[in-house]
Amino acid sequence: MSNNGYKTEVDIIRLREGERGREKDEVVTESPLTVFLNEKEFVTLLCSPQKMDYLAVGFLRSEGLISKASEIEELRVDEDEGMVFVNTSGEVDLAEKLYGKRTITSGCGKGTVFFSVLDSLQSEPVTSDLKIEAQTLLAQINDLQQKSQLFKATGGVHSAALADSEQIIVHSEDIGRHNAIDKIIGETVLKEMFLEDKILLSSGRLSSEIVIKGAKLRVPFVVSRAAPTSLSIELAEKMGITLVGFARGKRLNIYAHDHRII
């Protein structure tokens, strides 16, 4: 096994039409990344070992542990060991946060869970009056696919991107659908980007967690080539997010807030 970053070369046995042969092949690299928050070990993520600083910051932002770059006093990456150290200015009550993470409901069933997720966003619906042509979204999704070199080589990763009304401005790839988006989120936090006029693009399925990430960023658009779920549609409706799925070739489906697409 030899590892050159994104990809790892491996020896495999390939069976094809009854023929058995030993070959070299490339698979996507998966590595553990351990995030330390204020000198305490916080979590180990399994990820593609690139943009580790963005992933760590994006993960902490998604978990609600940090909200902006100015809260970060120190950010140190040990690429070889797969460790990122984040030190923040304020105290973070880990016990409370971790408890919150595991139990997002107060125990009264679906309705409560659902609203507790919404509550946790602590935000009004996204009200951006940005409008985009369907043609532009299709071109961006096509562009996202073109950029995904790693997928072409290994068949094993997801990609995510942030676009403005013209083109993709931030792009990432990871073995995890959530990690790919968290890398985008981390980059936007560190670069202090304004997101309320941006489009979040994903190669993966649009589950509720993806829409929640979009809502936390306050982006008005979440777009994918893949399918949405019932809960992601429900959340997008409530959070004022334009949700687009199955964006492929010359067609797309709009599941919520279609008024932003012209």
Place this chain on the structure above:
Amino acid sequence: MSNNGYKTEVDIIRLREGERGREKDEVVTESPLTVFLNEKEFVTLLCSPQKMDYLAVGFLRSEGLISKASEIEELRVDEDEGMVFVNTSGEVDLAEKLYGKRTITSGCGKGTVFFSVLDSLQSEPVTSDLKIEAQTLLAQINDLQQKSQLFKATGGVHSAALADSEQIIVHSEDIGRHNAIDKIIGETVLKEMFLEDKILLSSGRLSSEIVIKGAKLRVPFVVSRAAPTSLSIELAEKMGITLVGFARGKRLNIYAHDHRII
């Protein structure tokens, strides 16, 4: 939005070749499932709302909180509210387990993380001398795809199955790759099935977590139509698991322990 279980009917706007039309469409249902362990709220999973009892038990088994059916004194499902109550005979130290969950490394970097994952399996490599014809695996993967009715209708789910040397014996579908396998695990726990001569099939990518689930079950085969990662191959090698990816049509790739495939 009207929900008939697996699928939810929604109103969408479909854009096709510049034409804009309002249509009915079906998307996969995503619901929160809250698991209570010994009367304490433990976790909320986002899932396809079927086989909730299997999912809850499989999740607890995967997390190492229960290991066999005899430990479960009571299992109660409230389907309407999306809640499963599991009461066990022994005391479970939640705080310790949760802490363990978030921090799988002792902080010395990759090597340690990796071996700590292996340690947590607390098991010798799988030594089953089961041998299977490649043709049989391909037929089973094909069968798994045939069974995945929900995917065909919605494009939004993963499926998993357990097979013996002849055919699929347990099958499940879920919006989550991990949930689909945990449903299988829960069913095998409750039915007290012997797994050391079984094959775990997944429609999804073979990341390390999937191989770890297989290793915990002690199945000798983990097979998918999709791609593996470097870490899943490394784990499969160490754990004695035959790892097969890209099993499609008349071909497949063997990434570890090919001696079991004839």
